[in-house]
Amino acid sequence: MTTTKPNRPRSMLERALRTVAWLGLATAMYLASRPAGPRDRRASVLRWSASDLADSSATVLTTALVREIISASGDTQPRRVNVELTAVPSQRARAMLGAVVGADVSVNWIDRTQASGLALSATAVAGPSGAVDVRVVGAPSSLLLVLRDAGGTLDSIPNTRVAAWRLASVSPPLRAAIGASEARVPTRLPAFTRRVMLMAQPGWESKFVTAALEEAGWHIDGRYRVSPRAAVTLGAPGRVDTARYAVVVLLDSVAVDAVAIRRFVQQGGGVVLGGDALRIPALAAISPVRATMVRGAVAGALLTDTPQRGLEAWELVANRGAFVVRSDDSDHGHAEPALVAQRIGAGRVVASAYRNSWRWRMEGTDDGAAEHRAWWGSVLALAAGVPAMADDAVVDAYPGNAAPYADLVARVGLPVSVDGMTAAPAARALSAFDQLMDRLRAAPGLLFMVIAMALLGEWASRRLRGNR
Incomplete structure (x- = not known):
């Protein structure tokens, strides 16, 4: 094949196409090594x-x-x-x-x-009643606060910031809703079948404390000492053991098997020391307090808003490490401990200062019996405790569905x-060269097409005139 001598314009075209191809390749290499600059574009959602x-x-x-x-x-x-x-x-x-x-x-x-912030908690009431304390906290709203369980709607009230209920029974799960906000807890209640052992001397205190606890649903086994060798029993009292008893209540300075009670506490049982039981020398090692002297009753206080001041009580000095659960105002200008708790081993010991709490029930206001029952129920609940309700969700540091x-x-x-x-990020001033490079980076196919077309054009021109 004879080689056709190219004319000058065709030769210049081939050189121009070759130059464009080399420039395209150089630009591609530059873009490959050049770091990407910030893009001025709106964020996708x-x-x-x-x-x-x-x-x-x-x-x-x-x-x-x-x-x-x-x-x-x-x-x-x-x-x-x-x-x-x-x-x-x-x-x-x-x-x-x-x-x-x-x-x-x-x-x-x-x-x-x-939705608004909404939190729901459900706590089992310690004891045999199976009741649940429910508390809801949320932002005030014009919408109704609706409380439901698996059986349907339990209550609906105009929403306030805090609402609380005590429910006799719950069919899990428990849910609270305000408009689009809903919180949920499983409320799986533990079984509570153990009994209470009460040891005391026959008298008004033992009689009415027993009555208050039985009215609250506790199952009582009692042993009342009438002489050093004889005792009157209530129920079927047995050996003090955590498998049968949740709490042992001592109300007087009675003779007890201190070794068995200490072992009971160490193994996870609860002990309540009330009144003169705080002075039993054999139990001083597990008592959370030291009883010093008797604090006299305030005349007429049983008919006031603070009926506890109308009861004789021991002045208590709490041990180091003990927790003062409740205090009473005194005439000495400082609060007097009335209920003190301390953990001993796996169990709990609770000290109650009042010597004759039955007067609160019999000589107080019309609400005295209910208040006396609630008081002793809370004391036993503190000593007994109830296992935490199981949750199907994995326990972590976050609130979860509650x-x-x-x-x-x-x-x-x-x-x-x-x-x-x-909003788009603030754009910096770009030179014409940077703007061109950004456009080429955004469209790499265009640069490839320019290089390919330039090389193909040069090759076709040379082939048409017989050159390789």
């Missing part, structure tokens, strides 16, 4: 439906977030994810969002939930405003 957010498996949220995080590689991995929430996510979804934050990826969220909105904020942080999330 992920959105989900309310059903996706309520899904306990959090499948849609997980898929979307994983796609967002791994959509780019290397240095372009996102350090911020923007989401818009139309409802409070399920517990698993909140945990997943918290894991994203833990992976050093910031999560900014817009609050479209129309306060879902607070749980979301604790894991992810406070919501941001719409303007703050979508």
